[in-house]
Structures are given as C-alpha cells and as structure tokens.
Amino acid sequence: MQDKEQAGIVFNVQKYSLHDGAGIRTMVFLKGCPLRCAWCSNPESQRPQPERAFNRYKCLSPAVCGYCIPACPRSCIFDIEGLLAIDHAGCSGCLLCARACPTGAMTVYGATRTVAEVLDLVEQDAVFYARSGGGMTLSGGEAMQQPDFAVALLREARRRHVNTVLETCGHCDGDALEEACRHLDSLLFDIKHLSTDTHKEGTGVGNERILENFLRVCAAFPSLPIIVRTPVIPGFNDTEADIRAIARFLPKRANLVHELLPYHRMGQAKYEFLGRAFPMGGAQLADGTLNRLRSVALAR
Structure with a gap:
C-alpha cells in the first residue's frame, strides 16, 4: 500500500496553530491514547474509536425535534421532563443518533481519513508555512497509537516538502517512534514526572x-531539535523538587529546550459532552507558581 492510501482515525484538523512547533502550523489530531491524564484537555482523543458527543446547548428539545430518540437501537436516549437524557453506559457506539441529529447537538469525534485526504487539507495553507517556517504537527491523543498511519503521514509530508513535527507522550513502541523521527524536523516530547509511582497515579x-x-x-x-514539555499540574508536579528532577534528567545539548506549560481547564466542557466527570474539579495553580518553576527549569 502506498503511503497516501494509508488510513487512520483523525478527530480534528486545526489550522493556524502558533504554539506547537515553528511558524504557522496545521495540527492533525489522531485518536487513541495509552494515558488517562486527570487533566487531559482532549478527552475525546483517548478512546481509539469514533465516539458520540452531546452538546445540550444545541439541542432543540425532544418536543421540537427528537429524531435521535427512535434512531437509537438500544433505546438509550430518553425524553425526561422535556429534556434529552442519555444512558451512556448502555450506548453501543453505533453513532446512528448523530446521523439523525439535524442541529449538531449530537456529533461524532473521529473519522477515518487517508494520508492523501489529510495532507490535501494541510497543503491548503502552504503559503503560510513558506512565509513563517511552519508546517504540520501530529498530535492526539497519542499519534504513535496509530504508528503506521502516523509514519505514513510524516513520510508523505516530507515528500511534499511540508515541515513536520510530532508531539508524543513517549509511551509507545520504540521502533515505531524511531521510524517517525527519521521524518521529522523537530520533536515535542512530554515528560510529566520522574517518579514512576506518581506518574502512574496521575496518568494511569x-x-x-x-x-x-x-x-x-x-x-x-x-541533530534532531527536541522540545521537552512539562505541563505543570496542581498537586501532581507543581513543586520545585518535581521540576528540578526533570530538568536534571535531561541531557545537555544545544538543540534541546525544556518548556513548562500552564495548567488550564479549557477542555472541561468536552467531558460533559461525553457524559464524563471532569477529574480535576476546581484545582488551580497558586499565583506565581509557573514563573517560579520556569526559573528552576532554566537553572538546569
């Protein structure tokens, strides 16, 4: 099979990204992740298969619409006092409800795309890449959960002279990761904690x-430029000892940068759409914590 015919499951293609590699980039988000980080801002990325989401704010109500109710073969969608309710545990993932919904209140995260289809979208912004030094960044989820698709995307992108970046959590097959790195202009590698026990508590x-x-x-x-990323999470790795341990672990090389990312709750609404509870609740970083820890990271 040619690389351009390789298919995988993509849940988002985000144009004009400025924070995930050099220049203006198009982010390609692949489904599936081996981690279950409590602070994950893309919960729709975790499961490998396409999945239904429900945004109640777009719903017209069962009285006005209600097309999704008879569409469900398991009778998992109900009219309760004029509001739509879903039995998430009983859902089989058939996605027929989303196909029946006329407003987009029921939608699907994830669709099968070929390498050619993805790169045709990416190349629509080629003029911006040329002017800014940008290109395509693969992310997720964890892009290396679909290794054949990810490597094919990177390889074909290089054939089309598109700058390539991979964002990875590192929990993947080492041989596949090496193969991906052969087709990269730079690598974004997450290192969240040096204690394996603490790491397991926070990420699974x-x-x-x-x-x-x-x-x-x-x-x-x-020679591969690497940006090591550490999201600073309250109660998980927000102490000087946590960050100093990571900083001291990193090899000293001119093309390696350690970047601390601020904790945020921008993906919280997606948990509601998926019928899940947001694990972090109201947790937040204390004022000044991020700047203080950035100084610790720089001191390595």
Whole structure:
C-alpha cells in the first residue's frame, strides 16, 4: 500500500496553530491514547474509536425535534421532563443518533481519513508555512497509537516538502517512534514526572517506557531539535523538587529546550459532552507558581 492510501482515525484538523512547533502550523489530531491524564484537555482523543458527543446547548428539545430518540437501537436516549437524557453506559457506539441529529447537538469525534485526504487539507495553507517556517504537527491523543498511519503521514509530508513535527507522550513502541523521527524536523516530547509511582497515579501508567524512549531518541538523533514539555499540574508536579528532577534528567545539548506549560481547564466542557466527570474539579495553580518553576527549569 502506498503511503497516501494509508488510513487512520483523525478527530480534528486545526489550522493556524502558533504554539506547537515553528511558524504557522496545521495540527492533525489522531485518536487513541495509552494515558488517562486527570487533566487531559482532549478527552475525546483517548478512546481509539469514533465516539458520540452531546452538546445540550444545541439541542432543540425532544418536543421540537427528537429524531435521535427512535434512531437509537438500544433505546438509550430518553425524553425526561422535556429534556434529552442519555444512558451512556448502555450506548453501543453505533453513532446512528448523530446521523439523525439535524442541529449538531449530537456529533461524532473521529473519522477515518487517508494520508492523501489529510495532507490535501494541510497543503491548503502552504503559503503560510513558506512565509513563517511552519508546517504540520501530529498530535492526539497519542499519534504513535496509530504508528503506521502516523509514519505514513510524516513520510508523505516530507515528500511534499511540508515541515513536520510530532508531539508524543513517549509511551509507545520504540521502533515505531524511531521510524517517525527519521521524518521529522523537530520533536515535542512530554515528560510529566520522574517518579514512576506518581506518574502512574496521575496518568494511569508508569514512566519507565517513556524515559527509555526519550533517551533512545536522544542517542539515535543527536541533530534532531527536541522540545521537552512539562505541563505543570496542581498537586501532581507543581513543586520545585518535581521540576528540578526533570530538568536534571535531561541531557545537555544545544538543540534541546525544556518548556513548562500552564495548567488550564479549557477542555472541561468536552467531558460533559461525553457524559464524563471532569477529574480535576476546581484545582488551580497558586499565583506565581509557573514563573517560579520556569526559573528552576532554566537553572538546569
């Protein structure tokens, strides 16, 4: 199969991104992630398959519309006192309700796209990439959860002279990650915590594989620019000791940067759309914490 015919599941293509690699970029978000970070701002990315979401603010009400109710073969959608209610546990994921919805209140996160279809969208903004040094960034979820698709996208993008960046959590097959790195202009690599026990508490998995893959990539690709990203999360890694441990772990090389990202709750509404509770509640960083920890990271 040619790379351009390879297919995968994409849940968003976001144009004009300015924070995920050099210049103006198009972000391609792939479905599936091995982590379950409590602070995840893209919960729709976690499960590998397309999934239904419901935005009650767009719903016309069962009295006015109600097309989704008979569309559900499992009778998981109800009219309760004039409002739409969903039995999320009983949902089979058939997505027939979303197809029946005329307003977009019921929608689907994730669709099968080929490499050619994705890159045709990406290349629509080629003029902006040429002027700014931008290009395509693969993200997720975890892009390397779909390794064949991700590598095919990167390889075909390079054939089309599109600058390529991969954002990864590092919890993936090391051979596949190496193959992806051969087709990158730069790499964004998340390192969230140095304690494997704490990492598992916050993300659902330990960090051994992540750190092993990071060191492997550093050794195999000494010329590849790497930005190590650490999201600063209240109660998880927001102490000087946490950040200092990560900073001291990183190899000293001119083309490696350690970047701390601020905690935010911008994805909180998506949890409601998916029928899930937001794990972080009202947690927030204390004033001044991020700037103080950025000084610690720079001191490595």
